Amino acid sequence: AAGRRERKEDHVRLATAQWKGGTRTTEFDDLEFVHHALGGVSLPEVDLGVELFDRTVAAPFYINGMTGGTESTGRINQQLAIAARETGTAMGCGSVSIALEDESAADAFRVIRRENPDGLVMANIGVGRSVEDARRAVDLVGADALQVHVNAVQETVMPEGSPDFSSWLRGIEQIVAALEVPVLVKEVGFGLSARTLADLASIGVAWADVSGRGGTDFLAIENDRRPGRDYSYLTGFGQSAPAALLDARAHQGELGGMTLLASGGVRDPLDVVKALALGARAVGVAGSFLKAVVEGGPEGLVELIGSWQRHTRELAALLGARTAADLESTDLLVRGRLREFCTLRGIDAGACARRKQAV
Numbered sequence: 001a002a003g004r005r006e007r008k009e010d011h012v013r014l015a016t017a018q019w020k021g022g023t024r025t026t027e028f029d030d031l032e033f034v035h036h037a038l039g040g041v042s043l044p045e046v047d048l049g050v051e052l053f054d055r056t057v058a059a060p061f062y063i064n065g066m067t068g069g070t071e072s073t074g075r076i077n078q079q080l081a082i083a084a085r086e087t088g089t090a091m092g093c094g095s096v097s098i099a100l101e102d103e104s105a106a107d108a109f110r111v112i113r114r115e116n117p118d119g120l121v122m123a124n125i126g127v128g129r130s131v132e133d134a135r136r137a138v139d140l141v142g143a144d145a146l147q148v149h150v151n152a153v154q155e156t157v158m159p160e161g162s163p164d165f166s167s168w169l170r171g172i173e174q175i176v177a178a179l180e181v182p183v184l185v186k187e188v189g190f191g192l193s194a195r196t197l198a199d200l201a202s203i204g205v206a207w208a209d210v211s212g213r214g215g216t217d218f219l220a221i222e223n224d225r226r227p228g229r230d231y232s233y234l235t236g237f238g239q240s241a242p243a244a245l246l247d248a249r250a251h252q253g254e255l256g257g258m259t260l261l262a263s264g265g266v267r268d269p270l271d272v273v274k275a276l277a278l279g280a281r282a283v284g285v286a287g288s289f290l291k292a293v294v295e296g297g298p299e300g301l302v303e304l305i306g307s308w309q310r311h312t313r314e315l316a317a318l319l320g321a322r323t324a325a326d327l328e329s330t331d332l333l334v335r336g337r338l339r340e341f342c343t344l345r346g347i348d349a350g351a352c353a354r355r356k357q358a359v
């Protein structure tokens, strides 16, 4: 248990350090909106509220699952929950597993509901846990939904990992069938392919967060935790969120009406609207918000989220979108490596550049 607590604190420390550097480039940079100078709408007409599970949230982005289980990570959850409450933002927490085995770790998760009794809160658990554990995680947090993370790359490189993948799909199927709350399956920064999404759809999963590479880098984090176990040559493994969304769109017919969320490397309001334009219902943000709360406390994060809420609406107005769904008819150029991904996967990237005309 001591090792687990140490791991939670390592993750926060190393992830925060990753986001301290200056600007990073990601495949969101390979996406470019075509500007139509007379195509905008009036700001007061824009409403970017979206339905998440059976609730409406004011803005199309949320605080993604990160931490909990120790005193210091409990304080971070408390501060995230205050910011979520003050801004009406949905939020997740880190894997609750640690608290299922050690009651002294539970308060670092319960604090979220205490601070934010009415907000949309998601519990989190790793794939491979039992239905009973999944239920206990939801109850402990008092959650409206459960995130189940699939993290095969992390399990491969993590010193304490268990690369025991073959029963994962069956495990998720059982949890989805048994739980009373919606279940969202997510990656942790390596992306979900269309094939993975189709597998998930086939077992009844209705919500997935593609969580792609380009943001918080768990390869680098696990590598830094145990010098001597060097997996740095794997850097760049997996798909970005934009690639995953384009892949999913090309296979929409196989996804059974699944609702997609996107995360991984979201740096600013422009990345948010780009992900929405590629079909994400809402956008998860971990590293950018973690840095803000570690550096500026709940006030710092409230300010950042408030500015993202304003800016996403302004960008939508500029792009002629009254709603988040309207962003899906913006004209979007796919360039560079992202375009190459599309070519190799047989995806018509050019179709995104001609959507306005088509309407």
Ligand code: FNR
Pocket: 011, 012, 015, 064, 065, 066, 067, 093, 094, 095, 124, 147, 148, 149, 186, 187, 188, 189, 211, 212, 214, 215, 216, 263, 264, 265, 266, 284, 285, 286, 287, 288, 290
């Ligand atoms: C995470 N993430 C994560 N995800 C999850 O499902 N369960 C978890 O316990 C954690 N733990 C965790 C700790 C820390 C410190 C960070 C920064 C992130 C992954 C997170 O939800 C997200 O998928 C990735 O971080 C990619 O998004 P960003 O950080 O690039 O916005």
